[in-house]
Amino acid sequence: MTEVSPVHTQADNPASPVKAKAIISFEGVTKRFGKTIAVDNVTLQVQEGEFFALLGPSGCGKTTLLRMLAGFEAPSEGRILIDGKDIAALPPNKRPVNMVFQSYAVFPHMKVSDNVAYGLKMDGVAGDEIKTRVEEALDLVKLDGYGARMPDQLSGGQRQRVALARALVKRPRVLLLDEPLSALDAKLRDQMRSELTSLQEKVGITFMMVTHDQDEALAIATRCAVMNRGVLTQVATPADLYEFPNSRFVADFVGSVNMFEGVLEKDEQNEAQVRCPELSAPVYLDHGVTGARGATVWVALRPEKIEMHKRTGEAPKMEDAPPGMNVVGGVIRDIVYLGSETNFEIELEGGRRVKTFRSNLTRYDQEDFTWDEPVWLAWHACSPAVLLS
Amino acid sequence: MAKEALPVAAAAVSAPPLKREKPGPLEYMRRWPLQLMVGLTLFFLYLPLITLMAFSFNDSRRNIVWQGFTFKYYEKALNNDSLIEAFVNSLTIAFFCTVISVILGALAAVMLWRFRFPGKTAVEGTIALPIVVPEICLGVAMLVFFARVMPWPQGLPWPLNLGAITIAHISFAFPFVATVVRARLSSFNRELEEAAKDLGASEWRTFWDVLVPHMQPALIAGALLAFTLSLDDFVITFFTSGPDTITFPVKVYSMLRFSVTPEVNAASTILIVVTVVLTAVGLHMQNQKPKESKA
Amino acid sequence: MQQSWSQAKAAFAAVAVPPVLWLLLFFLIPLGVIWAYTFGENVGPVTIDFTGTFANYARALEPLYLGIFWKSLVVAGLTTLLCLIVGFPVALAIAFATPRTKAWLLLLIMLPFWTNLLIRTFALIAVLREQGYVNFALEWLWNNASGFMALVGLQPLGAYEPLTLLYNNTAVVIGLVYVHLPFMVLPLYAALDRMDRSLMEASLDLGAGHLRTIWAVVVPLAAPGIASGVLITFIPALGAYLTPDLLGGTDSQMIANVIERQFKRANDWPFGAALSFLLMYLTFIAIAAQAFVQRKAERRG
Numbered sequence: 001m002t003e004v005s006p007v008h009t010q011a012d013n014p015a016s017p018v019k020a021k022a023i024i025s026f027e028g029v030t031k032r033f034g035k036t037i038a039v040d041n042v043t044l045q046v047q048e049g050e051f052f053a054l055l056g057p058s059g060c061g062k063t064t065l066l067r068m069l070a071g072f073e074a075p076s077e078g079r080i081l082i083d084g085k086d087i088a089a090l091p092p093n094k095r096p097v098n099m100v101f102q103s104y105a106v107f108p109h110m111k112v113s114d115n116v117a118y119g120l121k122m123d124g125v126a127g128d129e130i131k132t133r134v135e136e137a138l139d140l141v142k143l144d145g146y147g148a149r150m151p152d153q154l155s156g157g158q159r160q161r162v163a164l165a166r167a168l169v170k171r172p173r174v175l176l177l178d179e180p181l182s183a184l185d186a187k188l189r190d191q192m193r194s195e196l197t198s199l200q201e202k203v204g205i206t207f208m209m210v211t212h213d214q215d216e217a218l219a220i221a222t223r224c225a226v227m228n229r230g231v232l233t234q235v236a237t238p239a240d241l242y243e244f245p246n247s248r249f250v251a252d253f254v255g256s257v258n259m260f261e262g263v264l265e266k267d268e269q270n271e272a273q274v275r276c277p278e279l280s281a282p283v284y285l286d287h288g289v290t291g292a293r294g295a296t297v298w299v300a301l302r303p304e305k306i307e308m309h310k311r312t313g314e315a316p317k318m319e320d321a322p323p324g325m326n327v328v329g330g331v332i333r334d335i336v337y338l339g340s341e342t343n344f345e346i347e348l349e350g351g352r353r354v355k356t357f358r359s360n361l362t363r364y365d366q367e368d369f370t371w372d373e374p375v376w377l378a379w380h381a382c383s384p385a386v387l388l389s
Numbered sequence: 390m391a392k393e394a395l396p397v398a399a400a401a402v403s404a405p406p407l408k409r410e411k412p413g414p415l416e417y418m419r420r421w422p423l424q425l426m427v428g429l430t431l432f433f434l435y436l437p438l439i440t441l442m443a444f445s446f447n448d449s450r451r452n453i454v455w456q457g458f459t460f461k462y463y464e465k466a467l468n469n470d471s472l473i474e475a476f477v478n479s480l481t482i483a484f485f486c487t488v489i490s491v492i493l494g495a496l497a498a499v500m501l502w503r504f505r506f507p508g509k510t511a512v513e514g515t516i517a518l519p520i521v522v523p524e525i526c527l528g529v530a531m532l533v534f535f536a537r538v539m540p541w542p543q544g545l546p547w548p549l550n551l552g553a554i555t556i557a558h559i560s561f562a563f564p565f566v567a568t569v570v571r572a573r574l575s576s577f578n579r580e581l582e583e584a585a586k587d588l589g590a591s592e593w594r595t596f597w598d599v600l601v602p603h604m605q606p607a608l609i610a611g612a613l614l615a616f617t618l619s620l621d622d623f624v625i626t627f628f629t630s631g632p633d634t635i636t637f638p639v640k641v642y643s644m645l646r647f648s649v650t651p652e653v654n655a656a657s658t659i660l661i662v663v664t665v666v667l668t669a670v671g672l673h674m675q676n677q678k679p680k681e682s683k684a
Numbered sequence: 685m686q687q688s689w690s691q692a693k694a695a696f697a698a699v700a701v702p703p704v705l706w707l708l709l710f711f712l713i714p715l716g717v718i719w720a721y722t723f724g725e726n727v728g729p730v731t732i733d734f735t736g737t738f739a740n741y742a743r744a745l746e747p748l749y750l751g752i753f754w755k756s757l758v759v760a761g762l763t764t765l766l767c768l769i770v771g772f773p774v775a776l777a778i779a780f781a782t783p784r785t786k787a788w789l790l791l792l793i794m795l796p797f798w799t800n801l802l803i804r805t806f807a808l809i810a811v812l813r814e815q816g817y818v819n820f821a822l823e824w825l826w827n828n829a830s831g832f833m834a835l836v837g838l839q840p841l842g843a844y845e846p847l848t849l850l851y852n853n854t855a856v857v858i859g860l861v862y863v864h865l866p867f868m869v870l871p872l873y874a875a876l877d878r879m880d881r882s883l884m885e886a887s888l889d890l891g892a893g894h895l896r897t898i899w900a901v902v903v904p905l906a907a908p909g910i911a912s913g914v915l916i917t918f919i920p921a922l923g924a925y926l927t928p929d930l931l932g933g934t935d936s937q938m939i940a941n942v943i944e945r946q947f948k949r950a951n952d953w954p955f956g957a958a959l960s961f962l963l964m965y966l967t968f969i970a971i972a973a974q975a976f977v978q979r980k981a982e983r984r985g
Contacts, residue, residue, distance in 0.1 A: 072885055074411035092414050092888040105886035109904045118900075119890030163886075170890065414888055415881060418781035426773045427789065434796050437807035440817060444810070497703035504696050506689035515707055523923025523967060525940040526718070526960040533721065533957075534714035560710045563703065577985050592695065621800050624925050624940075628947070638802045645806055645930070657803040668798050684719065 022084075023048045023206050024069065024174060029078035031064050038064040040230035041078070046174075046223075051200050051207045053221035055214060057253065061230040064211045066176055069208070070099050082173060093122070098167035099176040102183070104159045106151045112138070112162050113147035117171040137169035140199070154191040157188050168203060177209040181216055193219050214254045218242065226250050233345075242302075247389050251300040258306075258354050260299045264291050264386075274299055274386065278352040284326055286381040291388055298387040305383040308344065308369070311376045314380045322378075330354065332369055342366050346375060405604030426431025442661065445654035462655035472656055475640035481548050482636065483619040486558040490609055490615040493559065499600075501567070502574040519561040520568070528628035531557040535629060545632070550634055557629045558619045565618065566611035606675050613671035617664065721957035732954060737924065740958035749942065749959070756938040757966070759928075760921035763860040767868035767917050768910070770861070775872035776898075779879075790873070797866040805930050808862055812849040812931075819846045851933040853903060861926040868913045875909020876902070911977040919967055939963050 022045035031039040039061040046052045054062040067073045069080060071092030079086050087095055098119070107115050138144050141161040151159055160180065167175055180196065181189045197220055197335045200207050211217050217224045218238040225235045226249075234246045245251035248259060262276035262283065272285040274297055283299050292299055311329060331376070333353065334345035342365070343357045356377065360366055369375070412419035418427070445463070449456035466472055497516055501509070519527065531553075537542050541553040577600070585595040623638040630639055637660065644653050689696040722740055724732045743749070778789045796804060811817050823844040830841040849855055883905065887897040903910070925940035932938075939959065946956025 003881055035740070070885075070889055071414060072888075073413050088411075092885070093891045097889075099889045101886055102880040103880065103882050105880065105882035107883060107886070107901060117890070118887070122891035122896065166886075166890065414894075415884060416778050417779075418777045418785060423773055423777040426770070427777050429939045430770060430774050430865070431792055431810070433862065434793070436817070437797065437811045438804065440798065441807040441810060493687075493703045494704055496699045500699040500703065501889070503687060503699070504692075505686045506696065512704065515712065519711055521919060521967060521971060522715075523940065523960075523963055525923050525925050525943050526715075526964050529943060529956060530714035530718045532947060533953065534710075535718050538713065538717055538758070559706070564708070567703070592692075615970050617798055618875075623802050638800060641802055641806070645802075650781070653806065657800070657806065658885055660803060661799050664798050664800070665795065666797070 007121050021047050023082065024208070025081045025084075026065070026069075027079045027081065028091050029065070029075045029080060031061070031068060031070065032076045037230050039068070039075075042224060042227075042230075042232045042237075044232060044235065046206065046208060049204060049206055051197065051220060051222045052209070053217040053224040054210045054227060055217040055224050055254070056212065056227035058212055060227040061129045061225075062212075062227050065227070066099075066178055066208065066210045069174075070097055070176055071095050073272065086211055096173040097176055098170050099178065100160070100163045100167050101181055102178040102180075104156075104163040104183075106154075106162050106166070109153050111147065112143065112149050112151065112154070115151070115162055116169050119166060123170070133169055134165075137165040140168065140202070141165045148252040152292075157184055157192070158170045160184070160192070164199070168199075168205070172205065174206045174208055177207060179211055180209060181211070182213070189216075197385060216255070226253065228253070243385070245290070245300065245385055245387065248300070248387050251298075251385060251387060256303055256355060258303065258373045260301070260352075262297055262299055264289065264293055264295050264297050267291060267293060272386070278348065278350050279328055280349050281326070281328060283384060284381045285384065285386060286324065289386045289388075293387070295388070300385045300387055301379060301383060303355045303357050305345075305379050306354070308346070308356055308375050309378065310369075311374045323376050324381050326381060327376055327378045329374065332371060332373045332375060335371060336367065337338060337366055342369075344369065346377060410516050420642050437681075439681050441654055442480050442658045445651060445658045447651065449651075462651040463659075466655040466659070469652065471635065472637075472640055472644075472652075475635045475637045476656075476660075478548075478551060478634065479620055479637035482551050482555050482558060483616050484645065485548075485551075485613050486562055486619040489555075489559050490566050491565040493563040494611055494615075495604065495608060497563070497567040498570035498574055498604075502571055516564050516567055519564045524561075524622075524624040527557075527561055528625045531560075532628040550631075554626055554634060554636065555608045557625050558622060559596060561622075561625065562615040562618045565614050566608075569608045569611045569614065570604055573604055577603050602664050609671060609675045613668065616667065620660075620664065693733060714818040718957045718960060721954050722961050724954040724957075726954060740954045741962075743955060744858060744958050744962055752937060752942055753962070756922055756940075758918055759856060759860065759936075759938060759959060760918050760924075762857055763921045764868075764914055764918045766861045767865050768914065771865060771868035771872055771913065772910075775869050775876055776902075778869070778873050779876035790870075793866050793869050801863060801926060804863060805926055806879070808848060808859055809930065811856060812858070813846065814846040814850075818849060822847065844974065850931060851936075853932070853936045855931040855933075855934045856928045856938070861919050861923055862923075863927060864917045868917045869919070871909050871913040871916065872906070875906040875913075875922070878909075879905055908978050908981045911974045911981075915970060915974040916971055922966065922970070923963060 003270060024044075024046040026042050026044045028038065029039055029042045042061075042065060054065060056062045064073060068075050071087070071090065074088070079088065081087065083094060107118070110118070110369075113134050116137050117130050120130045134147065135144070138147060141164050141166065143158065143161050146154070146158065146162075148299045151162065154162065160183075177196075181192055184192060193216065196207070209217075209221065218241070221238060223235065223237055224241055226233045226241065228249050234241060234250045236244070241250065241254050245254065251257045251259065260276040260278050260283070262274040262279075264272065265275050265282060266273035267288055267290070269288050270286065272287065272289050273282045274285070275282045276299060289297070328348060330346040330348045332344055334343075336343040339360070341357050341359050343355065346354050346356065348354060352376065358365065358368075417423050433454055444455075446458050446460070447455055448459035448461070451636045501513055501516070506512075533559075535553045541550075544550070545552070581599050581603075586592075590598060621638070623642065626636050626639055627642070630636060635643075637656075641653055641656065644650065689700075719733055721732065723736050723738070724734045724739055725739070727733050757926055774793075778786055778793070781789060809816075813819075823846070826841060826844040834840040849858075879902065884897055887901045888894075892900065923940050924938060925944060928936050928938045928941055931942075932941075940963070943956050943959045943963070946952045946959065950956075
């Protein structure tokens with residue numbers, strides 16, 4: 001983290017955390033397993049009522065961070081606070097957080113209602129209250145009437161609901177979800193996404209989720225933290241993460257991207273220009289990038305931000321481009337028809353290939369382009385993100 | 390963010406030097422009550438054995454107070470012809486028992502794993518029986534069998550005179566081998582066998598080229614088990630051995646009945662070392678990846 | 685997919701005949717002969733008539749022998765209980781140790797199991813006898829305590845009387861625990877190691893303490909492993925011959941010692957055979973009980 005230049009800080013943290021309202025805060029948390037560093041000096045705040053996602057490839061330390069919060073691992077360095085109190089001394093059973101495990105961890109030898117009642121019994125809640133609260137919790141996850149079943153009589157999705165009810169019934173300060181949707185099939189996953197969101201709105205508890213699936217994080221979370229090799233790379237809202245990534249890693253990990261290495265030639269308040277050897281023309285931007293002139297930068301361009309047009313004559317020159325647009329010529333080399341859209345791979349003049357796609361707006365759209373057809377590509381001067389690292 | 394991180398980083402530096410990390414909640418081995426428990430258990434298990442081994446070098450007949458280092462009880466033990474004979478008998482029996490048990494056990498395992506046949510449950514149950522029948526019952530059954538039903542001829546030349554004991558040992562050792570091998574076979578991917586046949590191997594070639602290499606670790610483990618069971622057995626041997634077929638445990642037993650001498654310590658130490666070395670070799674072989682078995 | 689034997693008769697015969705024949709000849713026939721003896725009578729020094737009498741069983745159920753059976757059950761039960769009390773925490777610690785420590789601890793637990801039973805029993809005698817190390821250690825403590833009491837002006841303790849740790853029932857139980865502890869630890873370890881850790885974490889997460897978690901989650905889920913550990917400790921302890929013979933006193937005879945006496949000294953084979961079969965039936969009852977627990981646990985999923 002110390003290597004990040006100050007250039008980024010204002011851009012990547014628009015919702016700069018207000019310290020007073022932070023429900024969870026990690027302060028310089030590091031976790032080592034032997035010689036490997038799983039979590040490297042992470043500082044992070046989560047606000048009351050957020051649906052927060054920890055996003056990253058497997059082995060990036062996101063699960064370790066969650067498990068430290070739950071109390072299953074002790075940090076090697078740093079502090080973790082809940083509501084401003086250091087929780088290092090609290091064992092997992094004394095922490096005001098509850099977890100939905102990746103494998104759900106529903107006790108196989110207990111009825112559904114006993115599973116949900118387990119945590120309340122541990123808190124010494126009275127028998128009558130346990131009964132009503134268990135019923136409420138099962139209602140909440142749409143499992144009313146399933147109380148007498150054994151877990152092996154439930155489907156995977158139902159077992160997950162039991163795990164959710166079991167954790168929520170304790171009314172934790174924060175609900176932790178470890179890869180909650182990874183074990184479900186695609187249809188059920190879509191359904192659970194929206195259910196998780198509405199559930200969180202209903203109970204008003206802060207949710208913190210770990211996932212390696214960027215679609216999931218973008219779809220559900222109100223704010224995401226991207227981790228890579230134990231380091232927190234960027235914390236932002238889903239839209240900011242996608243549109244304003246702060247590094248090549250984030251741009252590449254969240255969504256699909258065309259990345260061009262280049263040199264910053266011009267950098268003023270309202271415009272900038274990057275020369276990329278792989279593109280025939282320099283890339284124009286309608287905003288400044290606050291980098292040093294001559295620095296190596298990367299231009300990240302999302303495929304859907306590229307328009308594709310048929311071309312007959314010579315490749316268009318930069319001067320021919322409409323104002324505020326960048327234009328480059330190429331030839332279609334690969335077409336993948338996906339039904340709702342079609343993916344194209346276009347070879348530019350230098351040999352570099354670029355991804356783009358078109359929505360199939362009519363039933364005949366996919367016939368518009370064919371292999372080896374010359375095209376020109378255009379994108380707005382505001383579309384690319386310029387990355388310094 | 391970098392700015393924000395700064396004071397925290399400074400705090401981390403000024404914090405007291407790293408203590409040992411707090412154990413995670415499930416790291417039971419790092420909690421002192423359990424460490425104490427494990428320590429005491431190991432102490433309980435090893436104190437007698439280690440003192441026995443240490444005092445086999447003690448230069449005192451009373452075997453209580455340390456008087457000085459000596460090898461004389463080893464010399465004595467090695468010059469005790471009947472002890473040596475018993476030791477050789479034990480190793481011979483264990484060797485034959487191992488070879489035959491591994492063959493019978495592997496065959497039984499393949500039979501139960503591979504085939505459906507009438508009376509299978511009964512055969513399965515009977516093979517498991519020698520594992521659970523109390524040793525004393527098997528011992529007296531063997532005594533009666535070799536006394537009345539099939540008397541083993543007296544005065545046969547060595548090692549044929551050990552036949553009765555060897556047969557008794559195989560009867561209780563091979564079911565153990567069968568169990569170990571069968572457990573291993575259950576993890577066998579049948580498609581490997583089908584692939585071999587698809588590529589033109591005969592039934593017999595398939596067995597040798599695919600199934601036997603898969604069984605190999607279990608065969609080694611089974612052999613180790615059969616060897617140790619045979620070497621260790623006292624009760625069944627006690628009922629089947631005659632005056633000229635004394636095995637090592639039976640010999641030690643009779644020595645113990647008369648008097649506890651340091652000689653027994655020395656002989657026991659030798660046997661412990663032999664077993665430990667054999668176990669180590671066996672485990673090592675088992676851990677090695679089975680080498681490619683191209684003939 | 686299993687193959688029917690009739691589809692490959694030659695292959696089936698090749699693998700089936702040797703083990704089945706061996707089992708029949710050298711296991712079932714000997715047991716069958718003993719079983720026949722239980723209904724026989726001694727009519728001469730070496731001749732036995734198969735008269736179909738139940739007198740041997742009737743005699744085995746006399747109070748004297750019934751008492752010995754009862755005693756064997758109590759001693760084996762106590763041994764199993766002690767092994768469980770010691771073995772469970774040890775297995776728990778091993779199952780949750782780091783892989784390296786785990787491998788070493790398992791080896792250390794298993795090593796005595798590979799060592800000759802007779803030698804282990806003999807080694808225990810050297811430690812427990814009146815001139816043994818346990819007594820030496822206690823004497824040292826006693827003398828120091830005595831010296832300390834004299835120092836603070838109290839009446840010093842008398843001379844140390846060595847404890848008689850051998851040749852009684854306590855010695856038999858200690859010996860059986862010593863010999864059978866690995867039998868208990870290994871299946872318990874296997875059961876605990878297989879268990880889904882997240883279930884324990886879930887229990888802790890929901891507010892249960894460690895003891896609560898072990899009682900409410902670990903024990904029920906590890907029940908089949910505990911049952912098999914109990915069984916493979918209990919069965920050999922019930923039929924133990926060597927340990928009571930070497931460590932026990934005149935009143936610590938267990939059933940196996942009585943059987944041995946009928947065959948080797950009293951020369952009453954029919955009666956010894958009847959006792960043997962009763963012991964076997966007890967063993968089968970224990971196995972059936974374990975199978976029952978296992979089935980119940982499996983039904984639960």
